[in-house]
Amino acid sequence: xxxxxxxxxxxxxxxxxxxxxxxxxxxxxxxxxxxxxxxxxxxxxxxxxxxxxxxxxxxxxxxxxxxxxxxxxxxxxxxxxxxxxxxxxxxxxxxxxxxxxxxxxxxxxxxxxxxxxxxxxxxxxxxxxxxxxxxxxxxxxxxxxxxxxxxxxxxxxxxxxxxxxxxxxxxxxxxxxxxxxxxxxxxxxxxxxxxxxxxxxxxxxxxxxxxxxxxxxxxxxxxxxxxxxxxxx
Ligand code: PGA
Numbered sequence: 036x037x038x039x040x041x042x043x044x045x046x047x048x049x050x051x052x053x054x055x056x057x058x059x060x061x062x063x064x065x066x067x068x069x070x071x072x073x074x075x076x077x078x079x080x081x082x083x084x085x086x087x088x089x090x091x092x093x094x095x096x097x098x099x100x101x102x103x104x105x106x107x108x109x110x111x112x113x114x115x116x117x118x119x120x121x122x123x124x125x126x127x128x129x130x131x132x133x134x135x136x137x138x139x140x141x142x143x144x145x146x147x148x149x150x151x152x153x154x155x156x157x158x159x160x161x162x163x164x165x166x167x168x169x170x171x172x173x174x175x176x177x178x179x180x181x182x183x184x185x186x187x188x189x190x191x192x193x194x195x196x197x198x199x200x201x202x203x204x205x206x207x208x209x210x211x212x213x214x215x216x217x218x219x220x221x222x223x224x225x226x227x228x229x230x231x232x233x234x235x236x237x238x239x240x241x242x243x244x245x246x247x248x249x250x251x252x253x254x255x256x257x258x259x260x261x262x263x264x265x266x267x268x
Contacts, residue, residue, distance in 0.1 A: 037246030040253035057256035087115040093136040105140040131174030156195035190248040196228025232261040
């Protein structure tokens with residue numbers, strides 16, 4: 036099981052250090068990927084955590100003020116990078132062709148992209164969710180070889196479920212996970228969107244889920260510990 040912790044734009048350096056101490060108390064054999072704000076990546080010092088990033092530049096190194104390139108992430112020990120999160124698609128107007136460039140640059144550096152796809156509430160109301168997801172996959176993975184496709188991780192995150200406390204039904208989640216796995220047979224698929232210590236008992240009934248991308252819960256180590264224990268029991 037893969038558990039990616041998306042801290043988003045939270046914590047200050049002191050708080051991040053305290054937070055990490057709390058995270059270290061969690062004992063688990065699952066792969067935990069910590070994705071803090073970029074400036075804290077160098078502060079990750081846990082042998083049990085994989086180092087992740089929340090974004091990468093769609094350009095190589097050069098005169099791109101404010102950007103962080105895939106080779107720079109690599110040089111900081113980053114193994115995984117979230118790409119195309121809906122918050123970036125919405126607030127930074129990130130488009131699928133940029134996401135596609137980012138995926139390719141990450142793969143060149145042997146960093147695993149965690150590509151986020153998901154539908155808006157309106158798409159689901161109009162029963163367009165499958166179309167939306169397939170279009171994102173087609174565009175985000177454009178020109179990748181079959182071998183490269185095996186190396187990415189997909190996170191299914193219905194946009195209307197992120198940070199809202201709402202989740203799709205298990206059948207609805209399962210349908211999308213199966214759709215993604217049909218399109219990408221050898222790819223791991225995570226679920227993200229208000230997954231927490233209260234709904235994990237129900238979510239874990241979906242056997243095709245390979246892990247979770249956690250936002251709000253990632254910032255609460257004690258609840259995260261309960262969540263991880265419930266997955267096991
Ligand atoms: P959430 O966020 O767990 O707070 O809903 C998930 C995400 O945005 O990756």
